[in-house]
Amino acid sequence: MSEDQVTNTAASSSQGRPAKKGAKPGFFARIALFVRQVIGELKKVVAPTRQELVNYTLVVLVFVIIMMVIVTVLDLAFGSAIGWIFGGSGTTGQ
Known part of the structure; x- marks a missing residue:
């Protein structure tokens, strides 16, 4: 699985409006995606x-x-x- 597929899968599974095809997400959209991915990874952590x-x-x-x-x-x-x-x-x- 390529990096684009992983990012697109994570982006499509996140809540919010779907991104336009071929359009690069804006600065704040990328930050929001990053924060959602971090929270998703932290939920996987086992203490x-x-x-x-x-x-x-x-x-x-x-x-x-x-x-x-x-x-x-x-x-x-x-x-x-x-x-x-x-x-x-x-x-x-x-």
């Missing part, structure tokens, strides 16, 4: 259950903690490597 929401939250928190550990270990490793390579004692101004 997660409480248990799903808790599970998703825990998965995200565990992932973030794991990434924090990885970044911390890499930061310490690279910091130590840079200190070893350049022989920095941590003091400046000598």
